[in-house]
Amino acid sequence: xxxxxxxxxxxxxxxxxxxxxxxxxxxxxxxxxxxxxxxxxxxxxxxxxxxxxxxxxxxxxxxxxxxxxxxxxxxxxxxxxxxxxxxxxxxxxxxxxxxxxxxxxxxxxxxxxxxxxxxxxxxxxxxxxxxxxxxxxxxxxxxxxxxxxxxxxxxxxxxxxxxxxxxxxxxxxxxxxxxxxxxxxxxxxxxxxxxxxxxxxxxxxxxxxxxxxxxxxxxxxxxxxxxxxxxxxxxxxxxxxxxxxxxxxxxxxxxxxxxxxxxxxxxxxxxxxxxxxxxxxxxxxx
Amino acid sequence: xxxxxxxxxxxxxxxxxxxxxxxxxxxxxxxxxxxxxxxxxxxxxxxxxxxxxxxxxxxxxxxxxxxxxxxxxxxxxxxxxxxxxxxxxxxxxxxxxxxxxxxxxxxxxxxx
Numbered sequence: 536x537x538x539x540x541x542x543x544x545x546x547x548x549x550x551x552x553x554x555x556x557x558x559x560x561x562x563x564x565x566x567x568x569x570x571x572x573x574x575x576x577x578x579x580x581x582x583x584x585x586x587x588x589x590x591x592x593x594x595x596x597x598x599x600x601x602x603x604x605x606x607x608x609x610x611x612x613x614x615x616x617x618x619x620x621x622x623x624x625x626x627x628x629x630x631x632x633x634x635x636x637x638x639x640x641x642x643x644x645x646x647x648x649x650x651x652x653x654x655x656x657x658x659x660x661x662x663x664x665x666x667x668x669x670x671x672x673x674x675x676x677x678x679x680x681x682x683x684x685x686x687x688x689x690x691x692x693x694x695x696x697x698x699x700x701x702x703x704x705x706x707x708x709x710x711x712x713x714x715x716x717x718x719x720x721x722x723x724x725x726x727x728x729x730x731x732x733x734x735x736x737x738x739x740x741x742x743x744x745x746x747x748x749x750x751x752x753x754x755x756x757x758x759x760x761x762x763x764x765x766x767x768x769x770x771x772x773x774x775x776x777x778x779x780x781x782x783x784x785x786x787x788x789x790x791x792x793x794x795x796x797x798x799x800x801x802x803x804x805x806x807x808x809x810x811x812x813x814x815x816x817x818x819x820x821x
Numbered sequence: 822x823x824x825x826x827x828x829x830x831x832x833x834x835x836x837x838x839x840x841x842x843x844x845x846x847x848x849x850x851x852x853x854x855x856x857x858x859x860x861x862x863x864x865x866x867x868x869x870x871x872x873x874x875x876x877x878x879x880x881x882x883x884x885x886x887x888x889x890x891x892x893x894x895x896x897x898x899x900x901x902x903x904x905x906x907x908x909x910x911x912x913x914x915x916x917x918x919x920x921x922x923x924x925x926x927x928x929x930x931x932x933x
Contacts, residue, residue: 550909594896595847595848595896595900599845599848600837600844600848600897601841601845617851618852618853619851619900620850620856620899620903621899621900621902621903622903687832687896688837689831689832689834690834728829729899729909729913730830730895730898730916731829731830731886731889731916732886732917733827733828733829734913734916734917734924735913735917735924735927736828737931739931762826762831765826765829765831766826770832770895797932798928798929798931798932799925799928799929801908801909801910802909802913802928804931804932
């Protein structure tokens with residue numbers, strides 16, 4: 536049976552892609568962020584996942600505002616990146632696992648999540664940057680199942696719904712008959728705001744509260760509405776929805792193994808966490 | 822339009838309807854060919870996407886707050902800003918009426 540080994544959440548700011556291309560990882564500005572990945576690399580080397588299920592939000596590469604799914608699951612054999620218009624290098628493609636994707640799709644719809652199915656889906660920096668951060672300069676050793684969550688055009692799904700989505704994905708994976716080692720990834724955040732007179736807004740206290748509750752008490756965060764999250768974490772801080780979905784997929788005893796938090800990277804409070812999915816269950820029926 | 826969070830415009834159904842033409846034009850800037858076409862003849866390019874008068878004026882002014890007022894979504898506007906070599910610190914400074922250095926200093930201060 537497939538096993539979920541744990542999860543990684545990380546910021547996905549586009550300029551990280553530029554910094555990698557320009558080899559600036561050890562510059563004083565970037566080093567506090569990149570050094571947070573040393574632990575992640577060791578953890579990945581120990582865990583050797585075969586699959587990464589990536590919860591992320593598309594920023595106008597695959598989806599425009601004409602047809603914007605709340606939740607979309609990729610079911611392609613290969614996912615391509617393309618020019619996103621803001622000058623970051625185009626990433627190489629990432630392999631998919633269509634059989635696992637369809638298993639997840641069937642399970643989600645059976646669980647009454649009315650998702651969109653994508654047999655052809657471009658992936659943007661919100662997938663490619665975390666992948667490059669986790670496996671820098673090498674061939675990616677995993678195949679991916681990308682799951683896109685709308686964090687762009689309101690109304691957005693609630694934190695509660697994203698946590699439930701993640702739990703459904705977690706149950707789907709644990710019921711998959713192949714012996715695969717699966718990790719889950721949540722990308723984006725934490726607090727930041729790019730637009731309006733409040734541009735540059737960052738809220739360290741709220742970010743820390745979210746990270747403190749994420750591993751052990753994620754349900755307590757569902758009392759925040761999306762509107763609350765915009766108020767507390769900034770207009771783009773709602774990318775925390777991806778973190779909630781990632782956390783939901785971890786159905787075992789969850790322990791935070793690593794946390795790196797640094798302000799600022801670009802306009803963002805940058806954060807990286809590694810969560811272990813231990814034995815002993817918090818498995819839920821719904 | 823929800824405006825109850827100070828300095829924040831929720832990109833909701835009202836904004837999405839208002840900004841559709843402008844955001845569609847910015848979506849086209851994922852292509853280098855289209856970015857070149859915009860630079861080559863901005864008026865013609867904006868006409869092709871049927872921008873409203875307010876959107877055309879906002880784009881002409883290069884004023885991000887005016888573009889948001891006209892329904893622009895920041896992820897799409899960032900593709901337009903990229904044509905002029907402006908990043909999110911540049912547009913952050915513009916929107917908050919500070920210099921880029923002051924804006925960056927404010928971000929650093931948020932970490933203390």
